[in-house]
Amino acid sequence: xxxxxxxxxPTLDVSVDVDALQDSVANGYVEAVLGxxxxxxxxxxxxxxxxxxxxxxxxxxxxxVVVDGISAVGNGHGVHSNGLTQPAAEHVxxxxxxxxxxxxxxxxxxxxxxxxxxxxxxxIVQKTRDAFYTGRTLDYEFRVKQLKxxxxxxxxxxxxxISALEADLRKSKMESCIMELxxxxxxxxxxxxxxxxxxxxxxxxKTFVNMLDEVAIYKDPYGVVLxxxxxNYPVQLTISPVIGAIAAGNCVIIKPSEIATASAxxxxxxxxxxxxxxxxxxxxxxxxxxxxxxxxxxxxxxxxGSTTVGKxxxxxANEHLTPVTLELGGKxxxxxxxxxxxxxxxxxxxxxxxVNAGQTCIAPDYLLCTRETQEKFVAKAKEVLQEFYGSNxxxxxxxxxxxxxxxxxxxxxxxxxxKIAVGGEVDASERYIAPTILVDVKPTxxxxxDEIFGPILPIVNVENxxxxxxFINSRDKPLALYIxxxxxxxxxLFLKNTSSGGVCINETIFHAAAEGLPFGGVGCSGMGAYxxxxxxxxxxxxxxxxxxxxNIVGESLSAARYPPYSEKGLTFLRTLxxxxxxxxxxxxxxxxxxxxxxxxxxxxNALQKSQENQ
Numbered sequence: 001x002x003x004x005x006x007x008x009x010p011t012l013d014v015s016v017d018v019d020a021l022q023d024s025v026a027n028g029y030v031e032a033v034l035g036x037x038x039x040x041x042x043x044x045x046x047x048x049x050x051x052x053x054x055x056x057x058x059x060x061x062x063x064x065v066v067v068d069g070i071s072a073v074g075n076g077h078g079v080h081s082n083g084l085t086q087p088a089a090e091h092v093x094x095x096x097x098x099x100x101x102x103x104x105x106x107x108x109x110x111x112x113x114x115x116x117x118x119x120x121x122x123x124i125v126q127k128t129r130d131a132f133y134t135g136r137t138l139d140y141e142f143r144v145k146q147l148k149x150x151x152x153x154x155x156x157x158x159x160x161x162i163s164a165l166e167a168d169l170r171k172s173k174m175e176s177c178i179m180e181l182x183x184x185x186x187x188x189x190x191x192x193x194x195x196x197x198x199x200x201x202x203x204x205x206k207t208f209v210n211m212l213d214e215v216a217i218y219k220d221p222y223g224v225v226l227x228x229x230x231x232n233y234p235v236q237l238t239i240s241p242v243i244g245a246i247a248a249g250n251c252v253i254i255k256p257s258e259i260a261t262a263s264a265x266x267x268x269x270x271x272x273x274x275x276x277x278x279x280x281x282x283x284x285x286x287x288x289x290x291x292x293x294x295x296x297x298x299x300x301x302x303x304x305g306s307t308t309v310g311k312x313x314x315x316x317a318n319e320h321l322t323p324v325t326l327e328l329g330g331k332x333x334x335x336x337x338x339x340x341x342x343x344x345x346x347x348x349x350x351x352x353x354x355v356n357a358g359q360t361c362i363a364p365d366y367l368l369c370t371r372e373t374q375e376k377f378v379a380k381a382k383e384v385l386q387e388f389y390g391s392n393x394x395x396x397x398x399x400x401x402x403x404x405x406x407x408x409x410x411x412x413x414x415x416x417x418x419k420i421a422v423g424g425e426v427d428a429s430e431r432y433i434a435p436t437i438l439v440d441v442k443p444t445x446x447x448x449x450d451e452i453f454g455p456i457l458p459i460v461n462v463e464n465x466x467x468x469x470x471f472i473n474s475r476d477k478p479l480a481l482y483i484x485x486x487x488x489x490x491x492x493l494f495l496k497n498t499s500s501g502g503v504c505i506n507e508t509i510f511h512a513a514a515e516g517l518p519f520g521g522v523g524c525s526g527m528g529a530y531x532x533x534x535x536x537x538x539x540x541x542x543x544x545x546x547x548x549x550x551n552i553v554g555e556s557l558s559a560a561r562y563p564p565y566s567e568k569g570l571t572f573l574r575t576l577x578x579x580x581x582x583x584x585x586x587x588x589x590x591x592x593x594x595x596x597x598x599x600x601x602x603x604x605n606a607l608q609k610s611q612e613n614q
Contacts, residue, residue, distance in 0.1 A: 244535025
């Protein structure tokens, strides 16, 4: 049989039995390990250079290998470019299997990551739905118990969680605790303190039409929800939405990112030990598993990740008309003028850019300023980086690493853009990229087209705030906008004339930690919002309810609605329905009851006097 193998790639094992793929895969079964490859070529299958295998599918006897890479050429059943992103591993292997519907992923070191019979996904979802239909998640005490158990998970396993984050991203203990674990713990505590009030039905204002009725908004859970986490903050971005989903009374299927392997495995191990195993389940796997999972019917989907995959998630949700929240990303700009305290401003910008090695969805992506301000910023940035990470950031225990070779190679290409003013050092063996500032960057260069997601800060020069606003508005709406200025007029210009998911003035990232603020994107940076009560609201259906009794007054007021219709009845109903400014109808309701009571007393007194006179 004909074989296709990648060459000159010692760590890469890519072999494809072409005949078997063509003849058997549509009816047979593929074991797939997805990741990076330097080359893949065979006439019937197509070819890819510097590509990334991201999906394998078979329809009508034809096998399709989907590749996301620098270049790809399709021949016959061959390779398509620009598929799903996010590799499951750093190695690729395709082989023919005789086991139906089984996809196996292997980790970076070759160990089995997860083996799942994808036919079981329907059973997993149904089992979770059956648990929801028991009604136990509706109970306040059940929700509180699960949240307290989740808090215990963090308190009793902090060391293991920190170790997993270090293994995935070489995160320091400080960043792991402050940016991941403590955020989740405080979110749980805040939810426990507020949940009883959040669950109460809301009594909205009434109109004349229903002033004698009982109207309320009941807080219903959606049912079975899917939460898909991200790899850059693999604990916090996975568990934070789960907290709100539990609080709202849902059952949850949790899908951590396969990129942060250690964190995903740990969550899969810990969650069943602390949460109800029928109501809350963790599913591991890569792109084939996720693709199959998205074919199932959920009542709500919450996804955190890239805009490209977000579109795929939304398209899958549309098949079942499932509502979604998409927490995506984008290029979050920073505007800096010369009115600020430059020392403090540079510290805040550099910290926001370099924390987690820049792998933060709301990291400052690029800087807009004048050339004069640029010179001051670059000079001060050199001092700040020395203060933060020493003379060699590579040796600093506080400097994270890039999550994968693929991400490292992508970021390395950006260093060819503009001119390196600070940093630029790299070490592929450690996936290390130094904190880097680029100047003389053209808006058309690659680094200004993609979300950077790394410790590289390009500077684009503008003459003033108006030019900066025009530049921002010419691009997709960002997840965050950072304005560093002490000029209130300029700050208001940005607030009124730009659109973004959130805004920080004279600070970076911290708006995401403000408990009372919604966090979410707009346009290509996402849809929906969460954090605190907003997470509870995201996973809650507001069920409007009206209760009417059979009292004669209410029936008399609404009798004009019944046929046969008349002009007199229409005039009366128009008057009744007309919205008025003035006395609250809440007061009028009690006033009407008081008036009816007084009328009844007058009637009783009149009757008694009539009887006395007889």
